[in-house]
Amino acid sequence: MAALGAGLASGVASPRIDLHAHSTASDGTDSPAGLVTVAAAAGVDVLAITDHDTTGGWAEAAAALPGRMSLVRGAEFSCISPTGRDDRDVAVHLLGYLFDPDHAAIVHEQARLRAERVERLRKMIEKMAADGYPVDVETVFALLPSGASAGRPHLARALVAAGVVGSVNEAFATMLYNGSPYYVPKTDTPVRAAIDMVRAAGGVAVFAHPLARKRGRVVEPSVIAELAAAGLAGVEVDHPDHSAEDRDLLRGLAADAGLVATGSSDYHGSNKTTPIAAESTSEAAFGELFSAATGAEVLTG
Numbered sequence: 001m002a003a004l005g006a007g008l009a010s011g012v013a014s015p016r017i018d019l020h021a022h023s024t025a026s027d028g029t030d031s032p033a034g035l036v037t038v039a040a041a042a043g044v045d046v047l048a049i050t051d052h053d054t055t056g057g058w059a060e061a062a063a064a065l066p067g068r069m070s071l072v073r074g075a076e077f078s079c080i081s082p083t084g085r086d087d088r089d090v091a092v093h094l095l096g097y098l099f100d101p102d103h104a105a106i107v108h109e110q111a112r113l114r115a116e117r118v119e120r121l122r123k124m125i126e127k128m129a130a131d132g133y134p135v136d137v138e139t140v141f142a143l144l145p146s147g148a149s150a151g152r153p154h155l156a157r158a159l160v161a162a163g164v165v166g167s168v169n170e171a172f173a174t175m176l177y178n179g180s181p182y183y184v185p186k187t188d189t190p191v192r193a194a195i196d197m198v199r200a201a202g203g204v205a206v207f208a209h210p211l212a213r214k215r216g217r218v219v220e221p222s223v224i225a226e227l228a229a230a231g232l233a234g235v236e237v238d239h240p241d242h243s244a245e246d247r248d249l250l251r252g253l254a255a256d257a258g259l260v261a262t263g264s265s266d267y268h269g270s271n272k273t274t275p276i277a278a279e280s281t282s283e284a285a286f287g288e289l290f291s292a293a294t295g296a297e298v299l300t301g
């Protein structure tokens with residue numbers, strides 16, 4: 001199969017490119033193979049698998065790749081960043097694509113974060129149990145394949161199963177939001193260190209949903225421009241959690257800072273209502289973003 005730019009299967013007119021999706025390797029509900037199957041059925045031509053703090057789903061997703069699809073292997077790194085307006089750091093997500101998954105710094109940092117995720121979720125469960133909610137550590141962790149990246153959505157599902165709330169969304173709105181009495185933080189990676197790590201491993205870094213305001217505080221646009229100068233390659237513009245106004249702002253900022261503008265669904269299976277390919281990235285952006293990556297290849301099935 002001929003490769004165009006960074007490995008897009010040739011001959012596809014107006015390819016559908018979705019560069020952000022989760023599997024059961026983190027907080028999605030489709031297995032990595034199932035994720036690829038769902039994407040193929042939805043007409044996706046290029047899919048990126050981007051689980052939180054793990055590359056654990058890469059092999060299974062690659063093995064399930066059908067003939068006409070391409071797979072970008074990536075991960076979503078849990079980070080902290082200065083806000084650009086005060087001295088309280090804010091949690092941000094960084095998408096790393098096509099990095100060498102055996103790069104020592106990444107292996108080490110992802111393992112550290114996954115271990116923290118387990119401990120932190122355990123503490124959140126214990127706080128709820130202490131207040132009389134019918135959740136326990138065993139039940140929540142039974143929802144996780146071994147080695148998977150534990151997250152609040154796993155606890156949310158347990159709360160739904162126990163009848164405490166009616167939906168994952170309600171669990172976040174009432175009990176799991178940042179700053180809730182049950183919320184326990186984890187120690188995330190400084191975003192500049194994460195960008196450096198991804199680049200050192202031959203990959204490309206993209207700022208995920210920088211203006212997803214419903215999740216809490218967000219960075220000032222000036223921070224995104226500063227990160228562009230520090231090696232950031234792109235910014236997620238079209239994302240379900242971005243307003244039309246913020247998309248316009250980010251598109252302008254990307255053009256000014258020389259960042260590639262991407263669009264992605266951030267699909268999480270039934271943990272969120274957004275379908276796969278709800279947002280997409282242009283073929284031009286795809287080519288520009290990945291042509292210089294050296295840590296891993298875009299796979300074609």
Ligand code: AMP
Pocket residue numbers: 027052150151152153168169172173268271272
């Ligand atoms: P954690 O990684 O444990 O801090 O949990 C954050 C994850 O929770 C995000 O990556 C989202 O996938 C998910 N999340 C955040 N808000 C919501 C929501 N309102 N409904 C469903 N999932 C959410």
Ligand code: FE
Pocket residue numbers: 022027052151268
């Ligand atoms: Fe998530």
Ligand code: FE
Pocket residue numbers: 076093208209
């Ligand atoms: Fe995210």
Ligand code: ZN
Pocket residue numbers: 020022076266
């Ligand atoms: Zn995500």
